[in-house]
Amino acid sequence: MAQKIKLSTIAEALGLSTATVSLALRDSPLVADVTRDRIKEKAIELGYIYNRRAASLRTSRSGIIGVVVHDIMNPFYAEILKAIETELDRSRQTFILSNHYDSVEKQRHFIETLLQLGGDGVIMSPAIGTPASDIRLAEDNGMPAILIARSVPEIDVPTFRGDDAYGTALATNHLISLGHTRIAMIGGTDHTSTGRDRYAGYANAMKKAGLPLDPALRIPGPRTKQSGFEAAVNFLANPLKPTAAVCWNDLVAIGLMNGIARAGLVPGKDISVTGYDDLEEAAIATPALTTVWNGQSEVGRFAARALLDKLNGSSEADGLHLIKPEMRIRQSTTPLNPGAGR
Amino acid sequence: MAQKIKLSTIAEALGLSTATVSLALRDSPLVADVTRDRIKEKAIELGYIYNRRAASLRTSRSGIIGVVVHDIMNPFYAEILKAIETELDRSRQTFILSNHYDSVEKQRHFIETLLQLGGDGVIMSPAIGTPASDIRLAEDNGMPAILIARSVPEIDVPTFRGDDAYGTALATNHLISLGHTRIAMIGGTDHTSTGRDRYAGYANAMKKAGLPLDPALRIPGPRTKQSGFEAAVNFLANPLKPTAAVCWNDLVAIGLMNGIARAGLVPGKDISVTGYDDLEEAAIATPALTTVWNGQSEVGRFAARALLDKLNGSSEADGLHLIKPEMRIRQSTTPLNPGAGR
DNA sequence: TAGATTTGTTTAAACGTTTGAATCGGGGCG
DNA sequence: CGCCCCGATTCAAACGTTTAAACAAATCTA
Numbered sequence: 001m002a003q004k005i006k007l008s009t010i011a012e013a014l015g016l017s018t019a020t021v022s023l024a025l026r027d028s029p030l031v032a033d034v035t036r037d038r039i040k041e042k043a044i045e046l047g048y049i050y051n052r053r054a055a056s057l058r059t060s061r062s063g064i065i066g067v068v069v070h071d072i073m074n075p076f077y078a079e080i081l082k083a084i085e086t087e088l089d090r091s092r093q094t095f096i097l098s099n100h101y102d103s104v105e106k107q108r109h110f111i112e113t114l115l116q117l118g119g120d121g122v123i124m125s126p127a128i129g130t131p132a133s134d135i136r137l138a139e140d141n142g143m144p145a146i147l148i149a150r151s152v153p154e155i156d157v158p159t160f161r162g163d164d165a166y167g168t169a170l171a172t173n174h175l176i177s178l179g180h181t182r183i184a185m186i187g188g189t190d191h192t193s194t195g196r197d198r199y200a201g202y203a204n205a206m207k208k209a210g211l212p213l214d215p216a217l218r219i220p221g222p223r224t225k226q227s228g229f230e231a232a233v234n235f236l237a238n239p240l241k242p243t244a245a246v247c248w249n250d251l252v253a254i255g256l257m258n259g260i261a262r263a264g265l266v267p268g269k270d271i272s273v274t275g276y277d278d279l280e281e282a283a284i285a286t287p288a289l290t291t292v293w294n295g296q297s298e299v300g301r302f303a304a305r306a307l308l309d310k311l312n313g314s315s316e317a318d319g320l321h322l323i324k325p326e327m328r329i330r331q332s333t334t335p336l337n338p339g340a341g342r
Numbered sequence: 343m344a345q346k347i348k349l350s351t352i353a354e355a356l357g358l359s360t361a362t363v364s365l366a367l368r369d370s371p372l373v374a375d376v377t378r379d380r381i382k383e384k385a386i387e388l389g390y391i392y393n394r395r396a397a398s399l400r401t402s403r404s405g406i407i408g409v410v411v412h413d414i415m416n417p418f419y420a421e422i423l424k425a426i427e428t429e430l431d432r433s434r435q436t437f438i439l440s441n442h443y444d445s446v447e448k449q450r451h452f453i454e455t456l457l458q459l460g461g462d463g464v465i466m467s468p469a470i471g472t473p474a475s476d477i478r479l480a481e482d483n484g485m486p487a488i489l490i491a492r493s494v495p496e497i498d499v500p501t502f503r504g505d506d507a508y509g510t511a512l513a514t515n516h517l518i519s520l521g522h523t524r525i526a527m528i529g530g531t532d533h534t535s536t537g538r539d540r541y542a543g544y545a546n547a548m549k550k551a552g553l554p555l556d557p558a559l560r561i562p563g564p565r566t567k568q569s570g571f572e573a574a575v576n577f578l579a580n581p582l583k584p585t586a587a588v589c590w591n592d593l594v595a596i597g598l599m600n601g602i603a604r605a606g607l608v609p610g611k612d613i614s615v616t617g618y619d620d621l622e623e624a625a626i627a628t629p630a631l632t633t634v635w636n637g638q639s640e641v642g643r644f645a646a647r648a649l650l651d652k653l654n655g656s657s658e659a660d661g662l663h664l665i666k667p668e669m670r671i672r673q674s675t676t677p678l679n680p681g682a683g684r
Numbered sequence: 685t686a687g688a689t690t691t692g693t694t695t696a697a698a699c700g701t702t703t704g705a706a707t708c709g710g711g712g713c714g
Numbered sequence: 715c716g717c718c719c720c721g722a723t724t725c726a727a728a729c730g731t732t733t734a735a736a737c738a739a740a741t742c743t744a
Binding site for chain 1: 389391392393394395396398399404406414415417420421423424427436437438439441454455457458459460482483567568571597600603604622623626627628
């Protein structure tokens with residue numbers, strides 16, 4: 001590394017002041033065109049690198065936006081992130097990504113780091129059990145927060161997520177309309193707003209159809225393929241002999257179908273399965289998975305826009321915004337064959 | 343936001359100088375124990391937030407490390423990233439993640455941004471066609487680079503990846519030992535070091551076994567499930583009637599198996615398939631996928647360590663480090679049944 | 685008891701930008 | 715010809731830390 005090139009290096013080389021150089025590089029109309037061109041040329045020639053830390057120390061806008069979700073490896077979040085990335089790229093913001101794995105501590109550590117770096121804002125899918133104070137920590141220090149996928153009690157910042165109750169009701173009704181009556185719900189937890197809503201949607205649909213709502217039909221668990229795969233054993237051994245499963249998400253559903261296939265049954269034929277999210281791989285699973293599109297791209301795009309708006313002074317988007325899910329019917333659900341049985 | 347709390351706020355409240363406060367907060371032995379305690383207490387009481395930009399302006403260590411890969415949604419990279427994250431977390435470094443989607447421009451933009459932010463170092467899986475100058479841009483400006491998964495010609499920085507030629511040879515030999523002779527290679531490209539190595543491993547194994555190496559047996563393509571799924575059509579229509587496939591990676595293999603199943607054949611029985619990487623989902627695919635473990639976690643861990651070492655002045659790890667892959671035999675490969683045919 | 689040491693704290697100069705206010709050399713106006 | 719204004723540039727202070735060097739007071743040493 002030869003030598004740090006800074007504004008003053010350019011200034012000296014050209015017999016100008018750093019002020020002029022600074023202004024020129026940012027295309028200020030205050031500096032003469034010919035001067036600006038000379039400066040820019042010199043900057044390139046010398047390999048000048050803009051020092052954002054020094055600048056942001058003065059301006060207090062860092063151009064950094066933080067994004068923290070449960071797990072970026074999870075395709076559900078990955079799809080949201082991709083939408084956020086696309087949207088933020090346009091406005092030349094750098095984004096810092098992190099997992100919290102539902103650890104409130106890890107999440108708080110991230111928020112603190114972001115504050116230290118002077119982050120302009122944060123988009124988060126809050127960890128289970130996130131206290132309102134952690135969101136306020138960000139907001140109170142001038143770093144606006146946007147929530148995605150989950151809500152936090154007592155917090156009114158812009159929040160974007162799918163309408164989970166509506167979505168699971170869609171899936172449940174679809175199965176009911178195919179003649180199924182013993183419908184299990186696989187995966188997920190009751191410790192998040194999402195969890196409670198999804199269960200409520202399923203339960204209400206069952207009740208409304210006059211079907212029994214047996215607690216044994218609920219098999220909670222992590223939201224992974226592995227977990228769905230393992231749940232197959234419990235599901236198939238269930239004394240109520242369910243013929244269909246509403247799964248927490250596509251990962252669980254695909255895992256469950258793999259488990260069912262491993263046990264020698266044919267998913268989609270012997271057992272109907274619905275997913276949730278409509279991930280890319282839902283369409284190429286075997287059988288192709290019937291699922292509920294949960295608007296990941298919308299969530300990501302809206303969240304990013306809301307943040308950018310907020311940074312520009314608007315606070316239009318406060319409060320909860322629900323995205324309406326839609327049914328995607330494929331081959332993993334088929335009419336109940338009363339003759340077949342199990 | 344009440345008012346920015348800074349070192350001087352604390353100093354004034356306590357009748358001390360900012361120097362003492364600064365030292366105390368960083369546990370310097372220079373300040374008296376009792377003073378330090380008073381200072382720390384006050385800092386918490388006032389809700390002080392350390393300003394890293396100001397600090398790093400002075401110290402020129404930002405605590406930021408950049409990581410850029412092709413696509414963080416790809417589970418192969420995701421597993422590497424997880425290992426890097428685990429390793430870096432220990433040393434309190436913040437990491438900034440980005441995709442380059444094999445765009446050299448996007449990758450360069452990332453490097454430039456990182457330089458502007460004062461990044462301490464960068465770990466990258468270089469985009470196809472990355473010029474040596476882009477790596478030097480980082481290095482010449484005092485930001486050490488580590489390469490993973492792919493090499494860049496003329497560049498000698500620490501590079502960690504699996505031994506691809508060895509790995510595909512393992513897979514190919516495994517199929518040969520099961521009696522297969524018409525073995526296709528599905529997916530991937532010849533535009534990366536990885537691509538050339540993987541093909542070389544396959545080709546050498548075939549030659550060494552005295553088997554014909556027909557170009558028609560090579561079906562290149564993107565490295566996704568979707569691509570594998572689509573390749574099934576070509577594969578099954580191939581006039582050479584291959585009975586086995588060495589796939590570029592697990593995603594392609596799983597996609598291919600889905601495609602084979604969709605066509606009414608039974609993967610693992612009618613057609614033997616091997617993957618590459620040993621992703622988590624390889625084990626729960628149906629049938630469970632025979633694959634080659636590619637040491638993602640090792641690559642990530644070694645890369646992170648090498649970077650941290652370099653930041654501490656050592657340059658031990660320069661040059662290429664190959665991780666030896668291992669075979670993971672499961673149910674997607676079975677002995678050729680000469681009677682069955684297709 | 686004077687000088688040397690130790691301990692704890694402060695002073696002040698950086699780090700590389702940005703920006704409101706000041707400067708400067710003309711040119712136009714009355 | 716004096717005044718004002720204009721465009722282009724510079725001055726200098728500020729942003730919030732860190733740190734070498736200086737300082738002050740207390741403690742030790744001879």
